[in-house]
Amino acid sequence: MNRIIQQLKDQLEGAKDEFIEDCLIVKNTIGDRPIPNTEATLDYIEELTIAIRVLEDYLLHKFQAK
Numbered sequence: 001m002n003r004i005i006q007q008l009k010d011q012l013e014g015a016k017d018e019f020i021e022d023c024l025i026v027k028n029t030i031g032d033r034p035i036p037n038t039e040a041t042l043d044y045i046e047e048l049t050i051a052i053r054v055l056e057d058y059l060l061h062k063f064q065a066k
Contacts, residue, residue: 005055012048015041 022036029035 001055001059005052005059008048008052008055012045012052015045015048019045 019038019041022038022041026035026038
């Protein structure tokens with residue numbers, strides 16, 4: 001379970017970096033260049049954050065119950 005949580009945390013950091021890069025692209029976009037979907041990336045960050053919290057809470061309660 002810890003390995004899965006760490007993988008999710010790694011994905012979260014990557015998504016945060018992508019969000020920042022996409023925001024910079026949006027800010028500097030001129031003309032008809034494609035604009036990244038920052039909303040989708042932000043939603044993904046939120047989903048990963050929730051998943052990590054749920055799994056960490058599960059592990060915390062599992063080990064406290066023993």
